[in-house]
Amino acid sequence: MNRQKLSQFDPDIFSIIAKERKRQEEGLEMIPSENFVSPAVLEALGSILTNKYSEGYVGNRYYGGCEFIDSVEQLAIDRAKELFGAEHVNVQPLSGAPANIAVYLALLKPGETILGMDLSHGGHLTHGSPVTHMADLFNFVRYKTNAQGVIDYDELRDMARRHKPQLVLVGYSAYSREIDYRKIKAIADETESMTMADIAHIAGLIAGGRMNNPVPLFDVVTTTTHKTLRGPRGGMIMCKEKWAKVIDKSVFPGFQGGPHEHNISAKAVAFKEALQPEFRIYAGQVIKNAKVLEEELKKRDYTICFGQTDNHLLLIDLTNKGLTGREAQVALDAAGITVNKNMVPDDPRSPMNPSGIRLGTPALTTRGMKEDQMRLVADWLDTAVTHHASETVLQRVKKEIVELTAKFPLYA
Ligand SMILES: *Cc1c(COP(=O)(O)O)cnc(C)c1O
Numbered sequence: 488m489n490r491q492k493l494s495q496f497d498p499d500i501f502s503i504i505a506k507e508r509k510r511q512e513e514g515l516e517m518i519p520s521e522n523f524v525s526p527a528v529l530e531a532l533g534s535i536l537t538n539k540y541s542e543g544y545v546g547n548r549y550y551g552g553c554e555f556i557d558s559v560e561q562l563a564i565d566r567a568k569e570l571f572g573a574e575h576v577n578v579q580p581l582s583g584a585p586a587n588i589a590v591y592l593a594l595l596k597p598g599e600t601i602l603g604m605d606l607s608h609g610g611h612l613t614h615g616s617p618v619t620h621m622a623d624l625f626n627f628v629r630y631k632t633n634a635q636g637v638i639d640y641d642e643l644r645d646m647a648r649r650h651k652p653q654l655v656l657v658g659y660s661a662y663s664r665e666i667d668y669r670k671i672k673a674i675a676d677e678t679e680s681m682t683m684a685d686i687a688h689i690a691g692l693i694a695g696g697r698m699n700n701p702v703p704l705f706d707v708v709t710t711t712t713h714k715t716l717r718g719p720r721g722g723m724i725m726c727k728e729k730w731a732k733v734i735d736k737s738v739f740p741g742f743q744g745g746p747h748e749h750n751i752s753a754k755a756v757a758f759k760e761a762l763q764p765e766f767r768i769y770a771g772q773v774i775k776n777a778k779v780l781e782e783e784l785k786k787r788d789y790t791i792c793f794g795q796t797d798n799h800l801l802l803i804d805l806t807n808k809g810l811t812g813r814e815a816q817v818a819l820d821a822a823g824i825t826v827n828k829n830m831v832p833d834d835p836r837s838p839m840n841p842s843g844i845r846l847g848t849p850a851l852t853t854r855g856m857k858e859d860q861m862r863l864v865a866d867w868l869d870t871a872v873t874h875h876a877s878e879t880v881l882q883r884v885k886k887e888i889v890e891l892t893a894k895f896p897l898y899a
Pocket residue numbers: 520582583584585587610611613658659660685686687688711721722
């Protein structure tokens with residue numbers, strides 16, 4: 488076995504990791520789906536658990552030597568149940584997209600109908616975008632948000648009555664409002680549809696008790712573990728006991744092979760962190776910070792889609808600012824602020840050069856930033872957007888940002 492340190496054996500990879508670490512330390516990470524994991528999560532993720540095959544489930548594996556692996560996976564399951572009040576949990580999905588696919592394949596037959604939100608109104612690729620394989624396999628129909636920017640529950644009911652979907656799907660990646668799960672459940676009950684919530688973005692805010700929790704109400708809830716939940720990259724499925732068998736069979740052997748137990752151990756550590764009282768404070772601060780950004784940006788005449796934010800993110804329509812989402816993303820990158828370009832509701836532009844940007848507060852809040860820093864951030868954002876063609880201004884903003892981030896060290 489090669490026993491050299493990474494820095495000695497592979498200076499190429501070592502130095503790239505060092506550069507990426509510096510980028511993370513010195514920039515303002517505002518992509519709302521990103522976060523920074525704790526050293527404890529990193530330690531579990533980089534552990535020798537990566538060496539072990541363990542196809543199957545706790546107490547029922549195809550391989551020998553799984554006694555410790557079983558303990559790891561059981562702890563992850565028990566903690567997730569406690570966090571969300573779930574009846575049954577599968578922690579094996581490799582990421583959010585495979586978790587969703589495993590659920591569709593578990594609950595539906597090819598050709599059956601899923602009622603999900605329009606992608607430009609905040610839905611996710613895996614909810615039926617035409618570029619995905621799932622769009623060939625299932626019949627996706629869509630509801631939207633109304634003029635006030637909230638889910639159009641009346642249209643959702645009409646669509647459900649008209650299309651009789653087997654599955655009603657909620658949960659979004661660019662939508663900033665609270666969700667009325669009871670109302671949606673009542674609509675789904677009327678048409679005898681199953682209910683699925685994909686809480687990939689807001690799982691940490693739900694775990695922290697700051698947003699409505701669909702888990703006690705819905706048939707199935709999927710999530711990622713690496714966004715607001717602040718764990719390693721991965722997925723998870725929670726469901727009612729009556730779906731436990733079909734969900735588990737769909738994940739393995741239906742869809743995946745051996746689970747990644749080093750990753751599952753890191754999920755367990757992250758769940759333990761999320762069960763601490765500090766995490767509740769974290770989740771609350773994430774939302775407070777987003778509200779301050781919203782206020783400050785509204786003062787500067789920015790158009791906040793959906794009217795306002797109730798969670799960790801803002802979708803901003805830049806049409807009145809005279810630049811596209813792509814142009815803003817490039818300028819902000821040069822200034823040291825990382826966001827992503829994003830479609831806005833009924834966007835006349837294309838996904839590669841849309842009208843908006845999406846940004847959020849989970850990663851900055853993990854660094855310890857609060858309301859005062861958000862006011863600075865809003866000002867820098869506005870300066871960079873307004874002077875997007877001026878290298879000098881962008882460089883000056885970047886310098887100020889490096890100075891601020893030095894006061895909020897990450898892994899130092
Ligand atoms: C991020 C996200 C996913 C996909 O997760 P990956 O881990 O990137 O596969 C699925 N659904 C929603 C709503 C998301 O925001």
